[in-house]
Amino acid sequence: MQKIPFLTLEQVKEIVKTxxxxxxxxxxxxxxxxxxxLNEAFSWNKGFKEYFAxxxxxxxxxxxxxxxxxxxVDCSSMVELEMSDACGFSGKDIMFxxxxxxxxxxxxxxxxxxxxxxxxxxxxxxxEEVCGKLPKTMCAxxxxxxxxxxxxxxxxxPGDAKYGMTPDQLxxxxxxxxxxxxxxxGIHAFLASNTVTNxxxxxxxRELFEFAVRIKNETAINxxxxxxxxxxxxxxxxxxxxxxxxxxxxGVKKAYEEVLEANAIMDVAIFTELGRYMLAPYxxxxxxxxxxxxxxxxxxxxxxxxxxxMRPAMYGAYHHLTVLGKENEKAxxxxxxxxxxxxxxxxxxxxxxxxxxxxxDYIYIHxxxxxxxxxxxxxxxxxxxAELLLQEDGSVxxxxxxxxxxxxxxxxxxxxxxxxxxx
Ligand SMILES: *Cc1c(COP(=O)(O)O)cnc(C)c1O
Numbered sequence: 001m002q003k004i005p006f007l008t009l010e011q012v013k014e015i016v017k018t019x020x021x022x023x024x025x026x027x028x029x030x031x032x033x034x035x036x037x038l039n040e041a042f043s044w045n046k047g048f049k050e051y052f053a054x055x056x057x058x059x060x061x062x063x064x065x066x067x068x069x070x071x072x073v074d075c076s077s078m079v080e081l082e083m084s085d086a087c088g089f090s091g092k093d094i095m096f097x098x099x100x101x102x103x104x105x106x107x108x109x110x111x112x113x114x115x116x117x118x119x120x121x122x123x124x125x126x127x128e129e130v131c132g133k134l135p136k137t138m139c140a141x142x143x144x145x146x147x148x149x150x151x152x153x154x155x156x157x158p159g160d161a162k163y164g165m166t167p168d169q170l171x172x173x174x175x176x177x178x179x180x181x182x183x184x185x186g187i188h189a190f191l192a193s194n195t196v197t198n199x200x201x202x203x204x205x206r207e208l209f210e211f212a213v214r215i216k217n218e219t220a221i222n223x224x225x226x227x228x229x230x231x232x233x234x235x236x237x238x239x240x241x242x243x244x245x246x247x248x249x250x251g252v253k254k255a256y257e258e259v260l261e262a263n264a265i266m267d268v269a270i271f272t273e274l275g276r277y278m279l280a281p282y283x284x285x286x287x288x289x290x291x292x293x294x295x296x297x298x299x300x301x302x303x304x305x306x307x308x309x310m311r312p313a314m315y316g317a318y319h320h321l322t323v324l325g326k327e328n329e330k331a332x333x334x335x336x337x338x339x340x341x342x343x344x345x346x347x348x349x350x351x352x353x354x355x356x357x358x359x360x361d362y363i364y365i366h367x368x369x370x371x372x373x374x375x376x377x378x379x380x381x382x383x384x385x386a387e388l389l390l391q392e393d394g395s396v397x398x399x400x401x402x403x404x405x406x407x408x409x410x411x412x413x414x415x416x417x418x419x420x421x422x423x
Contacts (some may be wrong), residue, residue, distance in 0.1 A: 009325035022304035030282035041249035047269025056275025056370035139186035156192035186225035194233035202251025209259035283369020305339025329355035
């Protein structure tokens with residue numbers, strides 16, 4: 001499918017008058033339409049709820065938009081819990097799915113009334129210790145081990161993943177929790193990431209539903225919610241087909257009827273914890289071409305770098321690039337498009353066919369709305385960019401300012417060494 005930017009060159013030229021590049025920008029209209037579509041697709045399930053994975057795009061303005069669609073939040077750390085609390089999420093609207101959890105975070109999650117999703121059987125005692133007693137509602141993370149494969153060849157390797165409990169441990173954990181007064185139970189699993197197929201959720205759901213039947217048989221516990229977690233992918237490359245959320249939901253519904261309802265397990269709520277699917281296509285990183293260099297390869301140097309978007313450096317991930325204003329020009333050149341870090345993996349594109357780029361051209365890096373800004377860091381003294389929101393009326397609102405050197409130096413405020421730059 002052709003990748004079409006949600007911004008034009010004219011818009012970017014206007015925005016840079018106020019906000020110099022690089023910046024991340026989010027498309028409010030796209031975010032809203034997608035959230036609405038997800039709810040529609042799962043409307044057959046009475047208790048359906050999306051818990052937005054905050055780690056994907058931890059910005060209160062974004063979280064508040066999703067809140068309007070009934071979304072909760074999935075948090076994995078103290079800071080994410082604090083951000084969610086500040087945005088007005090509370091109680092069962094917060095899922096706390098963390099691993100190797102500092103025990104004070106269990107306490108804070110419990111104080112907020114969040115649903116704690118336990119990663120390991122040994123954590124029962126920590127929760128009990130810091131919370132006084134176990135909360136009435138608990139969730140546990142399931143890891144079936146082995147290899148998870150789908151018919152199109154996509155696979156992932158739960159047996160090699162640090163998350164969750166073995167099925168036997170999870171059942172044991174539920175028995176212990178039950179004996180300690182827990183009344184409401186849920187299960188959760190995340191078995192494959194960025195799945196560009198309509199098959200993942202239905203297959204995962206069927207496996208979790210079958211496990212819920214086993215739980216019922218062995219413990220008499222009726223699992224009340226099943227959390228399919230994240231993992232629905234998006235088409236980063238122009239040749240991949242987007243997922244169809246309605247087809248995905250229908251696949252889950254079929255498994256729900258065939259496994260849960262057929263075993264008289266009724267009214268189970270389906271939860272999701274999507275991050276990438278909710279935001280990735282509705283964000284872009286805009287950067288200016290500032291240098292051109294020809295040595296053994298042909299380089300375009302841009303003013304963004306891997307500290308603004310780490311996925312290419314970290315996973316070799318593909319992000320599509322559009323040279324704004326040259327959407328219809330022939331891709332006559334082959335470039336490496338690179339940032340300024342002193343790391344040779346700081347490349348947004350390698351051997352990419354693109355139209356001829358001039359200094360001053362703006363490059364639109366697609367699909368950076370999730371795990372983009374969020375994975376930013378300060379290596380090489382690089383500062384995090386601003387985040388902007390393209391509102392439905394076409395106006396632009398800053399939803400996070402760019403970092404300054406003062407932010408970078410703020411952690412030296414206990415001494416006077418950096419005062420010259422902190423004042
Ligand atoms: C990262 C994560 C998610 C979101 O994953 P996406 O691939 O962005 O959908 C959801 N749940 C948990 C526990 C996660 O760690």
